[in-house]
Amino acid sequence: IPFGFYLFLKTENYIVGWIATLLTGLMVLYAVYTKSLAAWVSISVEAIVFISILIYLVKTGKYQFKIKSRLYALVLTFTGFLLLINIDSGGFNLKFGGLSDQVTSVQEFVQSKSSSGVDVVRSDAAVKGQSSIEWRWSVWLNSMAMIKDNPLIGVGAGNYKIEYPLYNHKVVRDTKFNLESQLDRAHNDYIQAAAEFGITGFVIALWAVVCFYYILFCLFKSDLSDLPGKKLLLAAALMSAGTGMLFNAGFSFPFQRAIPPFIVMLIFAIACVMHAQKIKTSHTSIIDTRLLYAVTFVFTLLFFYIGHYHYTMIKADKYFGRTIRCYNNGNWPQLLNEADKALSYNAGRKRVLFYKGFASNELGKIKESIQYYEELIQYFPNYINGLLNLGIAYGKVGENAKAVETFKKIIVLMPDEGGYYSDAGHYLTKLGKLDQAYTYLKKGAELEKENAIILLNFGVLCMQMKKYxxxxxxxxxxxxxxxxxxxxxxxxxxxxxQT
Incomplete structure (x- = not known):
């Protein structure tokens, strides 16, 4: 979006100005229809940065804008934008793309925080209807606890999704964390970077951001003789776009996607080239052609390796997708076949073992199912769905002690779910450990006061223990x-x- 405005202000071509204006307006319109508060705030920040720099350039006499010839295009685009954001499936309204709903959610979040005092932990009823903002807040607070426990080197690159289940209720209960949905990302790249790499890695990443702004500020301070006005306008677009992306990273996870990091690197590269153009640089010539041939040969081999690597990853994704399709359709024999193919192309795609374990269980191959689940848990020790199915499989083959230990692990991850206490108590009963079973079944009954099955199991145990x-x-x-x-x-x- 900032580059659209840059082109609009830079070009002297009337037609290009119209096209740049209309396309930029459509991009902003798309952002409104996504109803993403993080995107709206990021775009607003971009606009503030861009306009502030424009004011600075005009006041310092470093650039004069000629927008009179494109003023009609600007007015038409803005009018069309206001019209379209007030149209939905119900016709014309004055909801401005749902802006009022988003503002209300922010107000409710701020009010709930201001009235909560120092006690951050709230009851289930209080967090049951968490908004998107409140949910993010709970995730960030829990993630900060992870950082506190691993301050220097973090939990390791890519391990956030493995460790977060242990922290999902550490400070504030994450109500979206359940059997079907487990968080892979913190929805804040800075917090996740600190969690995975520790404060050390976070400072290194932050230094790159500091360098980015330092180079751009140096450009803005340069004289027109060093850098003409239109290039300063490009620098304004670079800073605006970069700031928007960096700001969005505080609410989402753009740097864990494929395209945003590439865009930021491209923006940084352009800024570095512009910075290099205005300072004296020395060049070194390579005259040894044999060295160039050697480097070319090495990079050619690397190119073929990378091509082959990504080809196998794409094939693995293909068969992983087929595995999930078979899982949804209940085609268990075909699922095992597709899962094996996925692993043959990418042995690190261990989550496919969950589906192999489930299919084997459905086919009556319980021991094979246990093997798949055990291997899965070695790589994802806090994967609740895998642990649950493993515990049930242990129970089917009479390995009650292992079943108890498995359900105890689940209880650590989800201490507010009474069903898992009941399951642990059930298998403890089978082991004859009635006193321990009583503790777990009682806790399950306290958490699930309206669950007749859990209460019945607890009542039967009390009767067996003569607690009439x-x-x-x-x-x-x-x-x-x-x-x-x-x-x-x-x-x-x-x-x-009896009594």
Whole structure:
């Protein structure tokens, strides 16, 4: 978007000015329709930076703008923009692309924070309806706890998604963290960089940002003899675009995508070339052609290696996609075949082992399923879905002790889910460890007060341990929740006879 405005101000061609104006307006319009608050704020920051630099260039006499010939294009684009952001499937309205809803969500977030005092941890009811802002806030706070535990070197590159499950409830409960959805990114590249690389790596990354701004500020301070006005205008676009991307990284994860890092490197490279043009530089000539041939040969080999590597990654993605399709369609034999092909092209794609374990379980090959899940957990020790299926598989083959240990790991990750306490208690009961089973089943019943099955299991255990008073209370609750069930009535009758 900043480069669109740069072209609009730079060009002396009437037609190019019109095209640049209209296309830039469409890009802004697209950002409105995405309804992304992070994008809106980033674009607003870009606009503030760009306009501020323009004012500086005009006041210092470093550039004069000629927009009179394109003023009609600017007015038409702005009018069309205002019209289109107030049109949706319901026709014309004055919602301005949902701006008021976004502002309301920000106000609610700020009010909830200002009224929460020093106690950051809130109840389930308080966080159940987390907005996008509140959810990000909870993720960032939990991630800061991760940084606090690993301050110098972090948890390692790419390990954020492996370690975050241990922190999903550390400070504020992440309500979007569940069996189906586990966070891979912090939605803040700076926090994630600090978490993965520690403060040391974060400072190194921050230094690159400082260098970027230093070079651009040097350009703006240069004389017109060193750098003409239109190149200073390009520098303004560079700073505006770079600032927008860097600001967006505080709310999203642009630097973990393919294109944004390339764009930022390109912006930085252009700025460096402009900076080099206005200072004296020395050049070194390479006259040894044999060295050039050797370098060319090495880079040619590297090119073929990289080409082959990415080809295998694409093939792995292809078969991984087919694996997921078979999983959704319940085609278990074909799933195993596609998963094997995915691993043959990329042995590091370990998440495919989850699908192999699930398919093997569905085909009745429980021991094979356990092998796949165990290998998966070696690489992703906090993968809840994998742990859950592994625990269930252990139970099917009678390895109750391993099942208990597996569900204990899940409890560490999700301490507010009573079902996992109940599962651990169930297998402890099978091991004859009734006292330990009582502790877990009681906790499960306290967390799931309306779950008749969990309450029934706890009530039966209390009855086995001759805790008749507690068993009676729990089983009465089960009878109220499920009046058609015969079991709680029979157990209550038995307790009455015993007492």
């Amino acid at each position: 008073s507690e068993a009676r209370k729990v089983l009465k609750k089960v009878a109220e929740l499920e009046p058609d069930w015969d079991q709680p009535k029979q157990y209550l009758k038995y307790i009455k006879e």
